[in-house]
Amino acid sequence: MMQLELRLNRVADAGALARFHAENLQHLQPWEPRREHNYHTEEFWRQRLKDRTDEFAAGTSAHFISYNRAADEVIATCSLTGIARGPFQAAIMGYSAAKRHEGRGHTRELCEHVIAFAFEELGLNRIMANYMPGNRRSEGLLNRLGFEREGFARRYLFINGKWEDHVLTSLVNPDLHRGL
Numbered sequence: 001m002m003q004l005e006l007r008l009n010r011v012a013d014a015g016a017l018a019r020f021h022a023e024n025l026q027h028l029q030p031w032e033p034r035r036e037h038n039y040h041t042e043e044f045w046r047q048r049l050k051d052r053t054d055e056f057a058a059g060t061s062a063h064f065i066s067y068n069r070a071a072d073e074v075i076a077t078c079s080l081t082g083i084a085r086g087p088f089q090a091a092i093m094g095y096s097a098a099k100r101h102e103g104r105g106h107t108r109e110l111c112e113h114v115i116a117f118a119f120e121e122l123g124l125n126r127i128m129a130n131y132m133p134g135n136r137r138s139e140g141l142l143n144r145l146g147f148e149r150e151g152f153a154r155r156y157l158f159i160n161g162k163w164e165d166h167v168l169t170s171l172v173n174p175d176l177h178r179g180l
Helices: 012-022 024-032 042-058 106-121 134-145
Strands: 006-010 063-068 075-086 090-097 126-131 150-157 164-170
Touching: 006 106, 012 024, 012 042, 012 063, 012 075, 042 063, 063 106, 075 106, 090 106, 106 126, 106 134, 126 134, 126 150, 134 164
Parallel strands: 090 126
Antiparallel strands: 006 063, 063 075, 075 090, 126 164, 150 164
């Protein structure tokens, strides 16, 4: 069985993340925005990871990977972005999986790790995750993670060259009963 590290991104992950996105380009393309021409390069990812380090220090995002050290391979990614404090105490969760590792539970395991981090370490009250109506794998994952449907947003995100509708879901921290 593969031994995976579930952890925050590091600048040293630039090569592995560039390979992950290059190898999964067609697999992820229907669900993601169009990418810059250099998106799949190690140089791009080195800078992006430096920016993410700054964002994490500022408390605005946290980006995680499921990493197979033996193969220097990213299996899945999961991020908390748009972290809001004050009376909202929430973030948006996004995730992706390598095509060849789909259906093995790795993305779910990583998402569970990130949810625990969001609720226990960051003290967030709410995590939101949205998916395109045709993305049954994403719908199933969010259902298994306990997310509840809250609505439907027309033309919500510009994905792969066009505006796409999204189903809106959230997960509320079951242990956060105190006020701010």
